[in-house]
Structure formats: C-alpha cells, structure tokens
Amino acid sequence: MKVAVFNTHKFEKEYLIKANANKHDLKLLDSYLTLDTTVLAEDCEGICIFTQDNGSAPVLDKLHEMGIKYIALRSAGYNNVDIAHAKSLGIRIVRVPDYSPNAIAEFTVAIILALNRKLIRSHYRIMEMNFSLDGLVGFDMHGKTVGIIGTGKIGRIVAKILHGFGCHILAYDAMKDQNLVKECKATYTDLDTLCSQSDIISLHVPLMEQTHYLINEAQIAKMKKGVMLINTGRGGLVNTQDVINGLKSQQIGYYGMDVYEEEEGLFFEDHSEDILQDDMIARLMTLRNVMITSHQAFLTNTALGNIAQTTVENLECLEQGLPCKNEVL
Numbered sequence: 001m002k003v004a005v006f007n008t009h010k011f012e013k014e015y016l017i018k019a020n021a022n023k024h025d026l027k028l029l030d031s032y033l034t035l036d037t038t039v040l041a042e043d044c045e046g047i048c049i050f051t052q053d054n055g056s057a058p059v060l061d062k063l064h065e066m067g068i069k070y071i072a073l074r075s076a077g078y079n080n081v082d083i084a085h086a087k088s089l090g091i092r093i094v095r096v097p098d099y100s101p102n103a104i105a106e107f108t109v110a111i112i113l114a115l116n117r118k119l120i121r122s123h124y125r126i127m128e129m130n131f132s133l134d135g136l137v138g139f140d141m142h143g144k145t146v147g148i149i150g151t152g153k154i155g156r157i158v159a160k161i162l163h164g165f166g167c168h169i170l171a172y173d174a175m176k177d178q179n180l181v182k183e184c185k186a187t188y189t190d191l192d193t194l195c196s197q198s199d200i201i202s203l204h205v206p207l208m209e210q211t212h213y214l215i216n217e218a219q220i221a222k223m224k225k226g227v228m229l230i231n232t233g234r235g236g237l238v239n240t241q242d243v244i245n246g247l248k249s250q251q252i253g254y255y256g257m258d259v260y261e262e263e264e265g266l267f268f269e270d271h272s273e274d275i276l277q278d279d280m281i282a283r284l285m286t287l288r289n290v291m292i293t294s295h296q297a298f299l300t301n302t303a304l305g306n307i308a309q310t311t312v313e314n315l316e317c318l319e320q321g322l323p324c325k326n327e328v329l
C-alpha cells in the first residue's frame with residue numbers, strides 16, 4: 001500500500017524502514033498533517049500520523065476527497081482525530097494501543113523523582129562549580145500517598161513501581177483493577193477524595209469529552225497544599241492556566257508535564273532561534289518547581305520498535321481488508 005507517513009522524525013525513521021522491509025510504499029514526510037499539507041498524500045491509499053497531526057473534520061473531508069481510505073496512528077491516543085467523522089466517511093482507523101506502557105510509566109516515575117530530589121537544578125549547580133546543597137531538600141517517597149487517575153496499562157505500572165517504593169496507592173478509574181487492589185493494596189475512590197488525600201497525583205486517563213480539564217481550579221482547590229501533579233497523559237486533561245495559578249499560590253508544589261494542551265507545533269521541534277509566542281509555557285518555564293519535557297515519555301528503543309512493527313502489521317491488515325485488532329471502533 002502507498003502510505004504518506006506524516007510528521008516523521010529522525011528518531012523513528014530507522015525503525016519504520018526496518019520494520020517495513022519494503023512491504024509498503026512508505027512516503028516518509030517531515031511535514032505535519034494539516035489542511036494545507038493533505039496534498040502530500042496524493043496517490044496514496046492511506047496516511048500514517050502521530051499525536052500532533054491534525055485529524056479534524058475539514059482535514060478528513062479533504063483526505064476523503066483525495067481517496068484516502070485508511071489512517072494508521074503511530075500512537076495509543078487518538079484524541080487528535082475526529083473518529084465519528086472518519087467513520088461517517090468510511091475511513092478505517094488503526095492505532096498502536098500497547099507499544100510499551102513500561103516506557104511511559106518509568107518516565108513518569110523519573111519525573112517524580114527528578115522534581116522531588118531537584119536533580120536538574122543540582123546538576124546545573126555542579127556545572128557552575130556550585131556544590132552547595134541549600135535549596136535541594138526533597139522528601140522520602142516511602143509512606144507518601146499517590147493518587148493514580150486512570151489505572152489502565154500505564155497507570156497500573158506506575159502504581160506498581162510506586163508501591164515498591166512504599167507509597168500508598170489511591171486509584172480513580174471507571175473500571176476497578178482487582179489485581180491492583182490485591183498486589184498493591186490500592187484503594188479505589190472518587191476523584192474528590194483522591195485529590196484531597198494524595199501527596200502526588202499522576203494522570204493516565206485518555207483525553208476525551210469527559211476527561212477534558214479534569215484537573216481545573218475546583219479540583220486544585222481540593223488538593224493538599226504543596227501537592228505534586230504529574231501529567232504524562234494528554235495536555236487537555238488539565239486546565240493549564242488553572243495549574244499556573246495553583247503554582248503561583250503554592251497550592252501546587254511541583255508540576256511535571258510531558259504533554260501540553262498547546263503542544264501542537266511547539267513540541268518535537270527546535271524553536272531555539274524563534275521568539276516564543278506562547279505565554280503560558282513561557283510562564284511555566286520560569287518556575288523552578290516545574291519540569292517540562294516535550295512529549296518524550298514514550299521514547300525508548302523498545303517503544304519505537306514496537307510502534308513501527310505494529311504500524312506495518314496494521315497496514316497489512318487494512319490492505320488485505322481483514323479485521324484488525326487495533327482498529328479504533
């Protein structure tokens with residue numbers, strides 16, 4: 001199948017080429033998918049996109065007119081695609097639901113530890129020949145209460161790792177995972193209780209209408225003063241302006257963000273020569289108790305290999321008109 005692969009980065013190209021082994025005619029493109037770049041998919045049957053690509057209704061309409069029948073997402077999340085609209089156009093959509101939940105879970109714990117023990121600040125101090133420890137006091141993880149919002153594939157691994165640290169696990173999810181209750185003595189509770197009792201809160205639910213701005217001014221007000229909030233889920237799970245206000249008032253003591261509601265066009269790119277136009281992230285960048293990474297949690301060699309492999313398999317299913325276990329239904 002001829003596929004326009006949008007938004008490909010240096011870090012993933014070799015994995016895609018190796019997994020494909022010339023099975024499909026992959027047109028590796030640097031451009032993001034937008035209304036203007038749809039033309040790059042001319043003569044293709046399918047497109048392959050990532051989290052920052054624009055899969056809104058107008059873009060889908062254009063792709064449909066051009067004869068695109070398939071969309072293969074190289075991600076687990078699919079909030080950037082108007083699924084209902086794609087279905088109405090008869091476009092089949094596949095994704096990579098399970099490429100390495102460990103990669104994201106481990107990164108989440110890395111952010112928690114780096115923020116808590118002020119590792120980045122300490123490293124920069126040493127580079128400046130400043131060996132002082134003042135201002136670097138952290139807290140023991142052991143005995144702290146961690147609230148996991150979303151105990152699916154990623155959230156449950158975060159819970160298990162932190163249980164190993166001696167943390168108490170509170171969980172919030174539409175579906176209870178009884179193994180987590182048994183193995184980690186996790187207690188499922190409502191969102192308000194989780195917010196009010198947790199020292200650390202980590203977000204692992206998908207972004208959809210019901211979870212958009214799940215963390216907002218009202219929820220932040222219910223949290224323990226000085227709470228650590230971690231978002232490796234999706235930017236839109238938190239109202240960023242409310243989080244900034246919470247950080248300014250010190251209601252939030254630490255914020256770790258791997259995702260950002262305005263990340264499109266910002267994350268994944270080198271903007272070091274540009275004037276930063278985004279005032280929210282500019283404000284966040286001034287705060288020492290904030291750690292920002294550029295949607296990096298998934299970025300391990302295991303994850304990249306699995307993403308590439310599953311994407312090629314998904315395309316094979318579509319090409320052969322077979323049902324695909326990774327289809328977004």
Ligand code: NAI
Pocket residue numbers: 076077097101104150151152153154155172173174175204205206207210211232233234258259295296297298299
């Ligand atoms: P999953 O589908 O295994 O787990 C999601 C959990 O959220 C499920 O247990 C589900 O019951 C729960 N849930 C869904 N809607 C809910 C609601 N309204 N209220 C309460 N619970 C609800 O997904 P997985 O693999 O754990 O991934 C979670 C999210 O992590 C993805 O949707 C994606 O947005 C994000 N992600 C971030 C990455 C990164 O690099 N930063 C990479 C991969 C995923």
